[in-house]
Amino acid sequence: MSETKVSCGSDVPRTLSAARADMATRVPSVSDDSVQWVAYHRTNVKMFKAVANLDPGHRWECLAWAEFERRRVEGFTSRPEWRDVTTGPGSSGVVL
Template identity: 40%
Template sequence: MAKSAEPRTLRDAHEIATERLPAPDANLAVWLAFRQANARMYEKVADVDRGHHHEALYWAGYERRKAGEVSAEIQGSKAKSE
């Protein structure tokens, strides 16, 4: 799937998420942006790929939860450095 194209299916969305996966040691801000972008992407796919609507919504929620965890880790790091 071309990176510039919008995903039309849940499979497309999974492929895009895999292609843009940050390095494990990437900065937390990079991980947060990755998780937030994935959540938005899966929400859009839920509206387009109606056969996988609920599964795409699950993945959107999963990515939002992971983004929340990363955000909390960022906040925790800031609090420790103060």
């Protein structure tokens, strides 16, 4: 199967290996705040779920990656600063 991207509303890699490569190119800087990290992990969740349908030979691995990324989001958003919507990162319009 080709590792080119397919258009599904946005460019989505077609294989697990292409998805992992795509993920590696988008990693935020260590100095970026948690809003960027949450956005990064949420994008990965959506991407791996989409790739699970496009790469049936790696469906379960893709779903495992999606779950891992979902837990990373949960780890960030369970922090106390995400609970205060008036002053925390949630006040910047990020959907929790």
